[in-house]
Amino acid sequence: MAHWQSLVRDLLGHVKSVGGGRPGSFCNLLLKVRDPKTGKPLTDKQMTPEIAALFFAGIDTTGHTGTWSLYLLSQHPEVEAKIVAELDAAGLLATPSRPEPRRLEWADLNKLVYLQAFIKEVLRMYPPVGVGQVRVSHTHDLRLAAGRLVVPRGTLIWVPHHAMHNARHNWDEPDSFRPERWLETPGCEYAQRLPMPREWYSGWADETADAYFGGEKGGGAEKEERERKSEEADGGEGNKADADDAEEPTTSGSAASSSSSDRPKRYFPFAEGPRNCVGQSLAMTTLPTTLAMLLARFSFGLADSMGGAVGVAKREQYTLVTGVDGGMMMHAVPRPGVLEGRAERLRSQKAEARAAAAAAEAVAAPAA
Ligand code: HEM
Secondary structure, eight states, rough: OOHHHHHHHHHHHHHHHHSSSSSHHHHHHHHHOOOOTTTOOOOOOHHHHHHHHHHHIIIHHHHHHHHHHHHHHHHHHHHHHHHHHHHHTTTOOOOOBSSSSOOOOEEETHHHHHHHHHHHHHHSSSSSSTTOOOOEEEEEEEETTTEEEEOOOOOOOEEEEEHHHHHHTTSTTTTSSOOOOHHTTTTTBBBBSOOOGGGGGGGGGHHHHHHOOTTTTTHHHHHHHHHHHHHHHGGGGGHHHHHHHHHOOOOOOSSSOGGGSSSSSOOHHHHHHHOOOOOOHHHHHHHHHHHHHHHHHEEEEEGGGGGGGHHHHHEESSSSSSTTTOOOOOEEEEOHHHHHHHHHHHHHHHHHHHHHHHHHHHHHOOOO
């Protein structure tokens, strides 16, 4: 910890010594922050944990998701085959006839639909922030489900992401790693079966949002935006039948509408509410990009030293992030064509270098 703190302090010292760093960079912005009470800049002591938090929040989370992704692929060759087929169809896979696939473009990301579903399923099974989010209302009691549930002011509410993502009452076959569930079920983030009678959910979305945003802020444009997002997540009108068909313990058939906004969420890898993850869009860009580029050229196998899936399960650990004690040892196996392509590239680079050297020599020593 002391080493880590001294690294962050050194980084801050460096940024200051070069005049505040690149405009718009995190450190640059942090140096411009003024304490609203005193009008003074933040002290080093105040800035250090902010920088450390961004490092941890931005790197460890995405890194561990990458680790679990490669591990799960090594255990599910049928899933890997589908990702490989998707990359191949997009011209992004290295093959013997195409050892140098084209570069991944921004526009490709949304088209890699199966890869995106795969990442969602990885984040379901192994959410990096597995221990969850903690919320507390300091100002008022929270009244949910038309007053049926009251959470007294000051109560610490712990939302354990890993447990909720893997609970049997929330998911069908939670232990099955199935990216397909995200493609088959629009609004998969929302509970498909309601654990409480349907009438409890009447006005659920508004009340829970008001609990987060407060009555005032919960209305108007923000409310409309939430409703629009919820409609989108729901897959529009089409998904309403899906909610109606959901197996529920109620007999009342009361008035609640059946859009996903009336159903509680069961998936929170990036947390919820105003303090949710600020880097989620970045993460959902870097993860598919990195995985697409790695998987285009390599297949990954679990090292024998890990002791198979049982060995990995024994070493799973839930600290600040969901990880594996001692790290995940894997073999990267080049796909057919990759090594040949690399050898060919080296040959042509060497030939170019020789030709350039010969040309330079000819210029330096013109024929007498
Ligand atoms: C797979 C990747 C990621 C996951 C699963 C993830 C998850 C989360 C979660 C669950 C929280 C909320 C914690 C809480 O409510 O107590 C959070 C907060 C945060 N995340 Fe991420 N994160 C990821 C990537 C990133 C990246 C790439 C960045 C930045 C480059 C980032 C920056 C942050 C920051 C600064 C916060 C604190 C926000 C605040 O307190 O207001 N995260 N993240």
